[in-house]
Amino acid sequence: MSMQEMTAKISDGQGFIAALDQSGGSTPKALKLYGVEESDYNGEAEMFDRIHEMRSRIMQSPAFTGDKVLGAILFEMTMDREVGGKPTSHYLWEENGVVPFLKIDKGLEAEADGVQLMKPMPGLDALLARAAKLGIFGTKERSVIHAANAKGIKAIVDQQFAVGDQVIAAGLMPILEPEVTISIADKAEAEAILRDEILAHLDAMPEDKQVMLKLSLPSVDNFYKPLVDHPRVLKVVALSGGYSRDEANDILSRQTGMIASFSRALSEGLNAKQTDAEFNATLGAAVDSIHAASVAG
Template sequence: MSIAEMTAKIDAGQGFIAALDQSGGSTPKALALYGVEESEYAGDAEMFDKIHEMRSRIMTSSSFTGDKIVGAILFEMTMDRDVEGKPTSHYLWEEKGVVPFLKIDKGLEAEANGVQLMKPMPGLDALLARAAKLHVFGTKERSVIHAANAAGIKAIVDQQFDVGMQVIKAGLMPILEPEVTITIADKAEAEAILMAEILKHLDAMDPSLKVMLKLSLPTVANFYKPLVDHPRVLKVVALSGGYGRDEANALLSQNTGMIASFSRALSEGLNAKQSDADFDKTLATAVDSIYRASIAG
């Protein structure tokens, strides 16, 4: 597995990144949307078996290939499991040509100063070492902005870059994800503060280093173009953030150089009870539409 090949695939951006990284807190909802009720499993172990079945079905579908999907973000338990007899990260790259990433955050702190920072990540160095051994290319870490609070947003960005530097030292590519809640009244103001803070960090970085950014679709089209064009940024990807797929795609297509990293918008319409043919057809429709929106810019 060549890091150079993976970097080139992400840099070219001819497709999107599939977010298959629902964690323990969001898994029941993801399964319910997939048509698997809580009565169909007992306890966390069976729940994670069910979600791995869902993710495996997506990854092994004929519609899921590196032609339109450049990367996939995995939950830790997904990384540690196999797909068709291979470690998931190996399967993605060797069989599908899809670059593997790993979600590393452990959830969110309580809200303070209008934001939710990431919880502490004990054992992160060991997790990063394990990911590197499995030829995972990069990581993703999420925190959330709920208000245009300058102190809170500065704290979010400082924490994101601190973790990002730890990831880089482990030989992996960080996706920094300071999500702005799409329903807040001062979203545009929050985005302006966020971009200014991110640019401060990027401008101060060692010129030999790069990060990726995962951001909410901006209020004003192409607002994040200075980040897309920054020499320290490998790629800017967009989260759907609660928008339905059609609306997320429409907004994404207005933003030059950004590609999708959708979760709910990708799995929308998929159901455990579907035949394989119907499942593949539904997934193909999602993949095609998100791909078109990602390359539209």
């Protein structure tokens, strides 16, 4: 599982990154959308078994291959489990040609200065070492911007790049995710502050280092093009952020060089009660539409 091959796949491949990383708080919601009610399982262990069944079904579907899906972001518990008799990360790369990433943040702090920073990650170095050993290529860490507050956005970007440095030091590729909430009135202003802060950090990075960025779809088409074109950036990916799949695909298709990293928009329409043929057809249609929007730009 060579980092060089994976880097080339993300850099040159035509496709998108699947986000399969719902964690404890969002799992019941994800399962409900998948047709599994809270009454269908007892306690957290069974809940995580059910979500792993769903993710395994997605990963083992003939629709989920590296020709359209470049990478997949995993929840820590998914990384620690197996798919098709192999560690999940090995299965993704060896069987599907899909590059494995790991969600590393531990959730969000309470809102301050219009943003939610990431909670502390005391065991991060140990987690990164474990991930590297399992052949994980990169990480993803999310924080959220709720207002065009310059102080808050600077704090978010500073924290993202600090964590990114730690990830790079462990030999992995960080996906920095400072999400802008899509429903806020001052979204465009928040994006302008965010872009400037990110550019300042990128310009200060050593020439032999790179990061990836995961950003909300912008209010102004190609607003993030300077980030897409920056030599310190391997790839800019978009989150669906609450838009329906059709809306997200529509906006994404107008962004040059930006690709999807959708979670809910990818699994929209999938149901535990579907036959394999129905499930694979539904997933195939989702993969095709998100792939088309990702390569359109």
